[in-house]
Amino acid sequence: MTVIKEERIGGQRLILGDCREVMPTLGRFDAVVTDPPYGIKRDKGVGVGGSGFGGKRGEAVEVRRFRGGWDAARPAAEVFEAILSSAPCHIVWGGQFFADILPAQGKWLFWDKCQTMPSFGDGELAWTSLSGDAVKQFTYNGSGLHAKEKARSHPTQKPVALMEWCLGFVPDAETILDPFMGSGTTLVACQRLGRNGTGIELDPEYFRIACERVDEATRQPDLLIAPPAAQPVQEPLL
Ligand SMILES: C[S@@+](CC[C@H](N)C(=O)[O-])C[C@H]1O[C@@H](n2cnc3c(N)ncnc32)[C@H](O)[C@@H]1O
Numbered sequence: 001m002t003v004i005k006e007e008r009i010g011g012q013r014l015i016l017g018d019c020r021e022v023m024p025t026l027g028r029f030d031a032v033v034t035d036p037p038y039g040i041k042r043d044k045g046v047g048v049g050g051s052g053f054g055g056k057r058g059e060a061v062e063v064r065r066f067r068g069g070w071d072a073a074r075p076a077a078e079v080f081e082a083i084l085s086s087a088p089c090h091i092v093w094g095g096q097f098f099a100d101i102l103p104a105q106g107k108w109l110f111w112d113k114c115q116t117m118p119s120f121g122d123g124e125l126a127w128t129s130l131s132g133d134a135v136k137q138f139t140y141n142g143s144g145l146h147a148k149e150k151a152r153s154h155p156t157q158k159p160v161a162l163m164e165w166c167l168g169f170v171p172d173a174e175t176i177l178d179p180f181m182g183s184g185t186t187l188v189a190c191q192r193l194g195r196n197g198t199g200i201e202l203d204p205e206y207f208r209i210a211c212e213r214v215d216e217a218t219r220q221p222d223l224l225i226a227p228p229a230a231q232p233v234q235e236p237l238l
Pocket of ligand 1: 017018019020034035036037038070154156157158179180181182183184185186200201202203206
């Protein structure tokens with residue numbers, strides 16, 4: 001069984017399943033924008049809900065333990081081969097963890113997290129197959145005062161603003177694949193920018209959260225951008 005469950009919300013297609021089985025059945029996309037497991041056990045830890053990190057003074061804050069187990073190992077080389085053959089262009093977050101597998105390439109993206117804790121990393125890198133060799137930087141403090149999302153549902157959840165910035169590098173890509181969808185940030189950005197995203201997620205709880213976030217995005221459209229048309233239902237290739 002490849003596809004366990006599938007939802008179509010707005011212009012997005014969300015699939016609960018293992019991308020190693022599902023990806024070969026989907027055909028080609030205009031771009032892959034994804035954030036695979038890094039293999040460094042980033043699945044551990046807790047998330048804090050409410051308004052800002054720790055909430056307002058004296059307020060009870062909701063502390064959630066993230067669902068773990070998915071970051072024990074990075075994907076095998078064959079999975080990256082499948083990703084590369086799914087589309088002509090690619091943006092892969094956590095790129096430094098896969099630099100020995102992915103082709104040597106010039107254009108890297110850097111997310112500067114405005115980190116002030118000396119023991120934390122300054123940001124994150126994305127490998128891309130885009131032409132050019134300039135490193136491009138996005139500066140965004142995802143937990144700062146001006147951050148749009150105050151609570152995370154996933155330990156490696158990317159800001160929607162970061163994924164919207166990424167999609168700006170593939171302006172003509174109408175169909176986007178994220179085979180490691182997590183909490184659905186790539187698809188939220190696709191919905192907001194009028195693109196058709198397809199996301200695959202193995203964990204039923206993260207799949208549920210992704211559906212919820214995409215649904216919310218359909219109800220908060222960017223008034224300057226036409227929402228994406230619903231994707232046609234297509235019979236699986238296999
Ligand atoms: C680094 S996280 C992605 C986080 C995402 N960028 C977000 O903003 O929420 C990688 C996700 O891939 C999922 N995953 C791991 N192996 C998978 C597989 N074989 N097929 C589909 N999803 C998988 C994990 O459950 C995890 O949620």
